[in-house]
Amino acid sequence: LGMQIPEEYGGAGMKFHDYVIALEEVARADASVGLTMASHNSLCTGHLYLAGNEAQRRKYLPRLASGHALGGWGLTEPGSGSDAGAARTRAVPKGSDRWIINGTKTFITQGSVGSIYVVLASTSPEKKAKGLTAFIVERGTPGFRTGKRIEKMGLHASDTTELVFEDVEIPDEQRLGEIDQGFFDTLKILDKGRIGIGSWAVGIGRAALEASKKYAKDRVQFDKPIAQFQAIQHMLADMATELDAARLLVWKAATMQDQKLKTTRESAVAKYYAARASMRACNSAVQIHGGYGYTREFDVERYLRDAKLAEIGEGTNEVQKMVIAREILKTAAGG
Numbered sequence: 001l002g003m004q005i006p007e008e009y010g011g012a013g014m015k016f017h018d019y020v021i022a023l024e025e026v027a028r029a030d031a032s033v034g035l036t037m038a039s040h041n042s043l044c045t046g047h048l049y050l051a052g053n054e055a056q057r058r059k060y061l062p063r064l065a066s067g068h069a070l071g072g073w074g075l076t077e078p079g080s081g082s083d084a085g086a087a088r089t090r091a092v093p094k095g096s097d098r099w100i101i102n103g104t105k106t107f108i109t110q111g112s113v114g115s116i117y118v119v120l121a122s123t124s125p126e127k128k129a130k131g132l133t134a135f136i137v138e139r140g141t142p143g144f145r146t147g148k149r150i151e152k153m154g155l156h157a158s159d160t161t162e163l164v165f166e167d168v169e170i171p172d173e174q175r176l177g178e179i180d181q182g183f184f185d186t187l188k189i190l191d192k193g194r195i196g197i198g199s200w201a202v203g204i205g206r207a208a209l210e211a212s213k214k215y216a217k218d219r220v221q222f223d224k225p226i227a228q229f230q231a232i233q234h235m236l237a238d239m240a241t242e243l244d245a246a247r248l249l250v251w252k253a254a255t256m257q258d259q260k261l262k263t264t265r266e267s268a269v270a271k272y273y274a275a276r277a278s279m280r281a282c283n284s285a286v287q288i289h290g291g292y293g294y295t296r297e298f299d300v301e302r303y304l305r306d307a308k309l310a311e312i313g314e315g316t317n318e319v320q321k322m323v324i325a326r327e328i329l330k331t332a333a334g335g
Contacts, residue, residue, distance in 0.1 A: 001040055002065025005049060010062035016192065017254040020199035024247070027203030028210075031306035032157035034200050039109040040064070042193035044071025047118045051134060051177035051185045060116055060136065072114035074105035074163050075186065082319050084120070084183060085128030089165065091121035091135060099175065101135065101168040104147060107313075111161030112146040115139045119163070120182050132183040134176040143168040154305030187264075192257060193314050194267040198250040198274035201310035202243055205278035208285035208303045209239045215289055215298070232288055239281040246274035265327035272320035275310035282307045 003019045005011025019041065027034030045064045048056065048071075063069040080086035089103025101121050108117075117137045124131030137144055147162025177185050213236060216227035226232050253266035282304040286293035293300050311317045 001037065001067040001070075002045070002061075004041060005045065005061055005065040009049075009057055009065060011065040015254075016195075016257045017251065020195060020250055020254045023196055024199045024203040024206070024250075027200040028207045030157065031200070031204050031303070032155045034203060035109060035155055035158045035309070036070070038193070038196045038200050039073065040071045042196045043073035043189060044110075044114075044116065044118050046192060047073065047134060047176065047185065047189050048116075048136070050188060051181075055173070056136065056176065064116060069115035070110045070113055072108050072110040072117040072163075074108055074117055074119040076105060076107045078104060078106050078162075082316060084132065084186070085130075087120065087122050087129075087132065089119070089121045090125070091123050091133060094169065097172045099135065099170055099172065101137070101165045101170065103165050105163040105165075106147075107150065108161055108163050110159055111163055112149065113159050117163065118176060119165070120186065121165075124180050127180060129183045131180050132186070133179050134182040134185060135170060136174040136176050137165075137168065137170060141168055141170065153308065154302065155309060190314060191263050191267045194271040194320075195250055195253045195257065195263070197310055197314050198246065198253070198267075198270040201271075201274040201278035201307060202247050202250060204303050204307045204310075205239070205243045205246070205274075205281035208278075208282045208300055208307075209236070209243060211298065211300055211303075212236060212239065212285045212288045215292075219290075226288070235284040235288060239284055242277035243281055246270070246277040249273055265324060268315070268320040268323040268327070271310070271315070272317055272324065275307075275317060275320075278307045278310055279304075 002011035003014045004016060007013045023034060023037060026037055048060050064071050077087055077089060091099045091101045094100050119135050119137050120132045121135060122131055123133040143166045145164050147164040150160045152160055216232050217225050219226045249270040253263045253270045256263045256266055285300040286304055289298055289300050292298050
């Protein structure tokens with residue numbers, strides 16, 4: 001939970017590439033735990049480390065990096081998902097050194113079990129997305145509470161809820177970064193977060209591949225293991241090839257992050273391709289298992305339900321393609 005945080009703040013001080021390798025392994029075993037790891041590291045803790053001043057880093061990062069506190073991150077609202085500029089959660093100044101926050105956030109991972117949250121609120125509504133500011137809100141702050149629990153198709157062991165802010169008053173020292181700069185910091189956070197989700201998706205796909213390989217060797221039809229049928233072999237070959245390609249795209253983007261390079265395009269490519277590869281692998285896994293794949297007797301149906309989030313969370317596949325196209329055209333325009 002603190003792999004990327006420097007040792008001076010209680011973390012392990014490891015490379016981003018190390019983190020995505022670990023995340024793949026965790027997601028391979030349990031996607032819900034992997035998602036907790038991803039959101040805690042990439043979103044809440046990552047935002048605090050990126051935009052926090054020295055006092056904020058020393059106050060919050062040791063608790064997060066040690067796992068004594070889980071972190072959450074609030075951007076999405078009931079009426080604004082991909083369109084961050086439509087956010088209605090407002091933060092208005094009170095005097096010269098305090099803020100009042102009102103609004104509702106939704107689809108918040110760690111929504112009821114987290115202790116420290118980074119929340120994006122509109123401080124200049126007329127600027128839309130460019131008028132968002134980040135704030136640190138701790139569990140127990142008057143007016144701040146968990147809203148309804150969200151029941152999901154998959155990832156049942158990952159807590160997802162609404163967050164409700166009713167006249168929540170916090171000091172300016174809990175403002176994270178500059179006023180109206182929250183969205184620009186968020187874009188940097190998502191560049192790293194999307195690489196993490198790509199690795200997470202590869203882990204789920206890998207679990208599906210390994211389960212399918214074992215089942216294909218054990219399951220006998222027409223007096224021989226189904227692994228000997230060409231149709232099954234082709235599905236396994238496609239799964240392995242696409243997951244290897246996805247992993248290499250993730251590692252490329254992670255290595256660039258370690259080199260302090262901008263990865264907007266590479267992050268979107270990695271997440272988009274890994275999400276698709278994982279879904280295809282999990283769908284094939286269910287098919288290979290046949291009727292048993294559609295039951296809860298085998299884990300592959302869970303892999304398929306869990307993997308779907310990779311095509312939606314932290315930017316849908318459609319948003320990733322928009323980002324990729326924009327970056328391609330920007331490069332072309334620049335010669």
